[in-house]
Amino acid sequence: RVTSRLRTELGHELPVRALFETPTIAQLATTLGTSAAVDTTAVRRAERPAAVPLSYAQERLWFLDRMDPDGNAYTVPVALHLFGALDPAALEQALHQLAARHEILRTRFAEGADSAPAQVIEPTGSLPLVQVDAGDWDDVDLVAALHQEASRPFDLAHGPLARAHLFRLDPQQHVLLLSMHHIVTDGWSYRIVARELDELYAALRERQPSRLTEPALQYADYAIWERSWLQGELVEGQAAYWREQLAGLEPLDLPTDRPRPAVRSSRGATHTLNLPDTLTTALHKLGQDHGVTTFMTLMATYQILLRTYTGHHDIAVGTPVANRNRSETEDLIGFFVNTLVLRADLTGNPTLREVLNRTRDTALNAYAHQDLPFERLVSELAPQRDLSRTPLFQTMLTVHGSTTDISHCWQLAGLDVQTLPLDDTVAKFDLTVSATEAGPELTIDFTYSTDLFDASTIERLATHFQHLLTAVTTEPDTRLDDLDLLSPDERRRILHEWNDTTAPYPHDRTVHQLVEQQARLRPEAIALVQGERRFSYRELNERANQLAHRLRESGVHPDTTVGICAERSPELVIGLLAVLKAGAAYLPLDPTHPTERLTHLLTSTDTAVVLHHPHQTGLAASLGGTLLALDDPTTAGHPTTDPDPVAHPGSLAFVLHTSGSTGTPKGVQITHRNVLRLTHNTRITDTTPDDVFLHLNSIAFDASSYEIWTPLTTGATLAIAAPGRTTTETATHDIHTHRPTVLLLTTALFHTLVEESSQALAGVRHVLTGGEALSATHVRTFLELHPGSAVVNVYGPTESTTMATCFTCRPGSWEGPVPIGRPIDNTRIHLLDPAGRPVPIGVTGELYLGGDGLARGYHHQPALTADRFVPDPFTPGARLYRTGDLARYRPDGTLDFLGRTDDQVKIRGHRIEPGEIDARLLEHPAVTASTTVVREDTPGDKRLVAYLTTNSTNPPSTSEL
Structure with missing residues (x-):
């Protein structure tokens, strides 16, 4: 009787041996055998x-x-x-x-x-x-x-x-x-x-x-009887089980092709997968050997697949049960189906065999507590209601046996009856996997929300599901972290085709050698302009040569650093070039930053010489070291000829500091080759001598390296924005004044200019923007107003020399969020899971960067360098930078940025680790705890806010903190 009930309930046979070998089955048998009967007299x-x-x-x-x-x-x-x-x-x-x-x-x-x-x-x-x-x-x-x-x-x-x-x-x-x-x-x-x-x-x-x-x-x-029966201890006992089972359950966010709409719709489609007979036979044998049903095997495999796709180890999947476990209801027409939530704990890197056993126990316990209606369960758990998704689970798995498939149950006397497929598919959930067993055949339908997924995405998911089923049957002792979902074709595409970025560039030269070359080829062409001031390439080169000779007298040499503390000006650029000609690397010091921070940067890099503007003598003096004014008249007595070259392409060009999680800034060491791989990258923009670049960003911001050295190493003109803090008004004025053709803006500034001063961008051939998520609406507005222009969404950390990927936005070139694109020339991209394996297309992975843009490492921090710059498992002898950023591949190889693995944030293009702020605040003796977050009370206006507790009745003031 119990076996018959199980077959009725599950739609498929349960191995008889399991009835006697699994204690949970005995519990289930008792439950089914003693289920309350419907009292027909009481409900006349x-x-x-x-x-x-x-x-x-x-x-x-x-x-x-x-x-x-x-x-x-x-x-x-x-x-x-x-x-x-x-x-x-x-x-x-x-x-x-x-x-x-x-x-x-x-x-x-x-x-x-x-x-x-x-x-x-x-x-x-x-x-x-x-x-x-x-x-x-x-x-x-x-x-x-x-x-x-x-x-x-x-x-x-x-x-x-x-x-x-x-x-x-x-x-x-x-x-x-x-x-x-x-x-x-x-x-x-x-x-x-x-x-x-x-x-x-x-x-x-x-x-x-x-x-x-x-x-x-x-x-x-039945409805009246159910209401009277499901009360008291019965409900409380069942509810207690589910409360414990589903405590703390979070929504499952599958990686979707489009943002989730505010209100979900039922628009859907179905992809069908027919498993090979050999695989179906293997699944049946696996069930016999391990005492599990086909449903349990498919559920375990599906939850493993969802773990891979989401990166989560806590996976909840819904499954329907017929809820006809009483003989009185077997001949009633009506809606009886109940829904169970099977939650998998996939932590601890278990083997496939262990996951099967866990799934069997979870399923059987769920069946033993199936009387609690799903709506009562939702009321008991009271999850936050969200019209964009269903409560408690967002994806479902069902298995139909040949006896439960309604397409085979129709007949009419004297007629031959065939079921016709109806392709108008509705999607009740994000994704529903429905398997149908018919003898040796196993067909699996993947019904998905077309609001969320493309057909190609579900086809790949189905292929990965079949690949996992094969692994379950052939390698059940494989641990989850050792599973590889990639087919040979997908592996070749991801690892090789999409990383085929080799392109020629002057990798055997230095930055200043290319500027010297332009001075020889086009000596009277305008190199620098700020307001009414203009410098030809000859003047730029000669002024930088004189300062470089002076620096060599001061003892600078390759791989030493020279601090430069100055506002935007031609003298600043001359000073940067002079440092490179002298063979050293420059250490950018933003004069608006706190003196304490600037002093720390000088001390940690052993920088002895500091270049500065004359009116900043006081600030420079407070920093210590040997001071040289950028326009010191004694410099004019030095030779105007190019100094003998002492640096090589692998020498340091500059050291730029980024935020650190421990409160200590990290100095990223960038070489000449790193810079030239960026400045001569045709995937970003095809620079010509007719172009005008605008230097708008602080030299302490890595974007300045692209703004300054791309025009000067290619013969274009560098226009320099007025000194001081950049605002919408000052940026608009500088753009009107200099009419740049190439402009690099932080995402926040681009959004503001499009909203408030879009006409200022007229005539800009390429607007490069990055640092934060780019608004597709703002991009489309800009392209409509300026049809001859392009917006280039760039991505890259300082450790990969400013840019690693780019995507050129033109009308109709993308759907959904603006992607960060594909790797630029001579750059490698890998998306890896926590075990270091490539993730499939559409699956979230951590972004690793390699290629000629990869920095040498962190200055005087070998342990941190070893932790973040790791061996490249796919290119012997090479390294990869572990960014901590999350991304995924689109089917064409473009990348979507999805967030961070840690707490790092970006505000107006600046990379900030809140832990650095917390560490500094905790140095105050009255502060006992601190946490820093980003708030955006006004859309587009992100602010850092620190919350803290103190041990004093007289807490420190805001200004003191």
């Missing part, structure tokens, strides 16, 4: 209340239906192709009798004065058969009519909630379309409809009384 129809309540299952569908914007998510249609001599009158009368036998087919759902829905049963009613002459229709017309009718919404309040249409193709061919709202039917019910319709039709056709007996109960009786 005469005792019904005036307003019949909904069953708990119906109550859930009532609310879900009201949330469905399309109104057809819960329509359950079946289309039957009938071959042979049909008696339409008998069929119509059979449908009438079917409705007379089952009140649920005459039920509608009205909202009472207290806003609670109730069942309203019409005392009489029928299921009319609408007949349509389709004799002159072609297949396209028929399919369109079926789809239109099958997707027509139902009105729960007014009914009817069941419809029948008969399309006559010719005397020997008809198509019968039955449509019901899910609130009055389920898959089991359709099998009852099929059985009784066949019996009634046969009896009417032969003019004989049917053999069907009067139903002992109606669905309304």
Whole structure:
């Protein structure tokens, strides 16, 4: 009896040996064997209340239906192709009798004065058969009519909630379309409809009384009984189990192709996967060997797949149960299905075999506590309601045996009946995986929300699922972190084709050598301009040469650093070039930064010489070391000839400090080769001598290296913005003044300019922007206003010399969020999982960067360098920088940026580690705890806010902190 009940409930056989070997099975057997029977006497129809309540299952569908914007998510249609001599009158009368036998087919759902829905049963009613002459229709017309009718919404309040249409193709061919709202039917019910319709039709056709007996109960009786039975200790016991099982459950965020809409719709599509017979046979053998069902194997494998796709180890998947574990309900039409949530804990890097065992225990315990209706469970757990997703789980898995697949249960006396597929798919969840077993065949349908996913994404997911199923059957002792989902073709594409970025550039030269070359080729061309001041390449080179000779006298040499503390000016640029000509590396010092920070940078890099503006003598003096004014008149007495070269392409060009999580800034060491790989990168922009670049950013910001050295090493003009803090007003003025053709803006400044001063950007050929998420709306607005321009979304940390990827935005070139693009020339990109393996297309991974832009490491921090600059497992002898950024591949190889693995944030393009701020605040003796977060109270205006506690009754002031 228990085995029969299990087969009925699960839709497939459970290995008999498991009944006696697994304690949980014994518990399940006891539960099923002692389930309360429906007391038919206590629920006689005469005792019904005036307003019949909904069953708990119906109550859930009532609310879900009201949330469905399309109104057809819960329509359950079946289309039957009938071959042979049909008696339409008998069929119509059979449908009438079917409705007379089952009140649920005459039920509608009205909202009472207290806003609670109730069942309203019409005392009489029928299921009319609408007949349509389709004799002159072609297949396209028929399919369109079926789809239109099958997707027509139902009105729960007014009914009817069941419809029948008969399309006559010719005397020997008809198509019968039955449509019901899910609130009055389920898959089991359709099998009852099929059985009784066949019996009634046969009896009417032969003019004989049917053999069907009067139903002992109606669905309304069951609903009343369920409400009275599910009370007290029974509910509390079941609820206690589920509260413990699902405590702390978070929504599962599958990586989607499009942002999740505020209100989910039911628009969907289906991809079908037919497993090879050999794999199906292997799955069955695995079940026999391990005492698990096909459902358990598929569930375990699916949850492993979701772990890979989401990076989460806590995976919840819904699964339906027929909820007909009482003999009194087996012949009732109605919606009985309950939903269970199977939660997997995949921590600890278990083997596939261990996951199978965990899944078996979880499933059996869930079946033993299946009486609690899902709606009651949601009420008990009270998760935060979100109209964009379903509560508790967002993806479902079902398994149908040949006996539970309703497509095989239809027959009508004297007719050959074939089920027709209906392609109007509705997606009740983000993704539903439905497996159907038919003998040796196992077919898996992936029904997905088309609001969220592309067809190609689900096709890849299905391929990965099959790959995992193969691994489960052939290598069950493999640990999860050792699984590899990539096919050979996908591996080749990800590792090699998309990293084929080798391109020529002057890798054997230094930055200043290329500037000297431009001075020889185009000596009178304008190199620098600020306001009315102009410097030719000859003047720039000669002034820098004189200062470089002076610096050499001061003892600088390759791989030493020279501090430069100055505002934007031609003298600043001359000083940077002079440091490189002298063979040293420059250490940018922003004069607006706190003196304490600047002093720390000088001390930590052993910098002895500092270049400065004359009016900043006081600040420079406070920093210590040897001071040289950028326009010291004594420098003019030095030679104007190029100094003998002492630096080489691998020598340091500059050291730039970024935020550090421990409170200590990190000095990134950038070489000449690193810089030239950036400045001569045609994937970013094709620079010509006619271009004008605007130096708008602080030299302590890595973007300045692109702004300054790209024009000067390629013969273009560098326009220098006015000194001081850059605002929307000052940026607009500088752009109007200098009319740049290439402009590098922080994302925040780009957004503001598009909103407030877009005309200022007219004539800019390429607007490069990066540092934060780029608004697609702002990009489209800019492109509409300036059709001849392009926006280049750039991404890259300082450790990869400012830029590692780029995406050129042109009208119609992308959908959804703006991607960060593909690797620029001579750059390698790898997306790796926590175990260091490449992730499949569409799956989130940590971004690793390699190639000629990779910095030498962190200055005087070998341990940190070793931690972040790791060996490249795919290129012997090479290194990769571990960014801590999360991304994923689109099918064409472009990258979407998805966030961080840590707390690092970006504000107005600046990389900030909140831990650095917390560490500094905790140095105050009165501060006992601190946490720093980003707030955006005004859209687009991000602010850092530190929250702290003190141990003093007189806490420190804000200014002191």
